[in-house]
Amino acid sequence: MAKQLRFDYEDKSYTLEYTRKTVTEMERNGFIANDITEKPMTVLPALFAGAFLAHHRFVKKDKIDDIFLHMTNKEDLIGKLAEMYNEPITALVEEPEESEGNVSWTASW
Amino acid sequence: MVSGSSSEVEGDETQNGSHPLFTYTEVFNKHFPFYLSIGMTYEDFWERDCCLVKAYREAYEMSKARRNEEMWLQGLYIYDAIIRVSPILHAFAKGGTKPTPYMEKPYDITEKAVEKTKRDKEVEQFKKNKRMVESFAVQHNIKMKGGNKDA
Numbered sequence: 001m002a003k004q005l006r007f008d009y010e011d012k013s014y015t016l017e018y019t020r021k022t023v024t025e026m027e028r029n030g031f032i033a034n035d036i037t038e039k040p041m042t043v044l045p046a047l048f049a050g051a052f053l054a055h056h057r058f059v060k061k062d063k064i065d066d067i068f069l070h071m072t073n074k075e076d077l078i079g080k081l082a083e084m085y086n087e088p089i090t091a092l093v094e095e096p097e098e099s100e101g102n103v104s105w106t107a108s109w
Numbered sequence: 110m111v112s113g114s115s116s117e118v119e120g121d122e123t124q125n126g127s128h129p130l131f132t133y134t135e136v137f138n139k140h141f142p143f144y145l146s147i148g149m150t151y152e153d154f155w156e157r158d159c160c161l162v163k164a165y166r167e168a169y170e171m172s173k174a175r176r177n178e179e180m181w182l183q184g185l186y187i188y189d190a191i192i193r194v195s196p197i198l199h200a201f202a203k204g205g206t207k208p209t210p211y212m213e214k215p216y217d218i219t220e221k222a223v224e225k226t227k228r229d230k231e232v233e234q235f236k237k238n239k240r241m242v243e244s245f246a247v248q249h250n251i252k253m254k255g256g257n258k259d260a
Contacts, residue, residue, distance in 0.1 A: 002158045021155040024134045033133060088159040089133050092140050 003084045005051065009067050016051035016081075020088045026050040036085065040078045047081045182218065 005016040031050065035043045048071070049064050071077055144154050144162060147169045153161050193209040196202060217223045
């Protein structure tokens with residue numbers, strides 16, 4: 001099952017998740033995956049907002065910003081959101097679990 | 110841009126910040142036709158649980174293995190049929206030669222079928238033994254009656 005982030009805010013339950021469609025939408029709106037590692041705290045608000053698209057598309061930006069403001073432990077949050085954001089692509093390119101027959105390689109640089 | 114720089118190849122514009130070699134969207138679009146070909150719907154791929162692809166990949170491997178087994182079994186039936194017909198296939202077969210009849214029932218390939226065949230054989234053997242014993246008993250009784258009469 002895909003990774004999800006769940007919380008309650010003002011008596012409403014929220015489920016944050018990324019689908020391939022929402023990741024594509026975020027990229028179309030200028031989001032760059034590399035920025036998560038290079039400027040994590042800068043992109044955190046956009047990453048957080050993007051996670052609403054899958055299940056809470058019509059929640060207003062003001063509300064999302066308000067929720068973000070009240071989120072605790074933002075350093076852990078960026079890590080979790082980054083994992084979730086990468087899941088749609090890692091699920092596609094994941095290597096088989098069995099190691100038999102697989103080739104290990106090392107680079108010279 | 111400095112001539113000879115590999116910024117286009119590496120996708121790295123060092124002055125403006127680095128950009129990835131590819132976008133996630135490009136990777137998704139590259140894999141999408143494969144998943145369509147193995148039966149995944151548009152909604153499943155783009156809008157549903159992103160880990161569904163793992164299950165679809167595993168299911169695809171299973172169906173390939175199953176199909177391979179079915180083809181092998183079909184080959185076995187064809188081979189069996191050719192062997193059964195082979196007595197009449199060569200030019201100098203004697204007159205009156207007949208092919209071995211085709212199998213009356215398919216091979217037992219499931220555990221259930223193997224168990225059933227084994228049980229049927231046991232029941233058949235039991236009935237045969239019972240008939241032998243009954244026949245022996247009848248003959249023995251006849252002899253005994255014949256012996257008493259003489260006495």
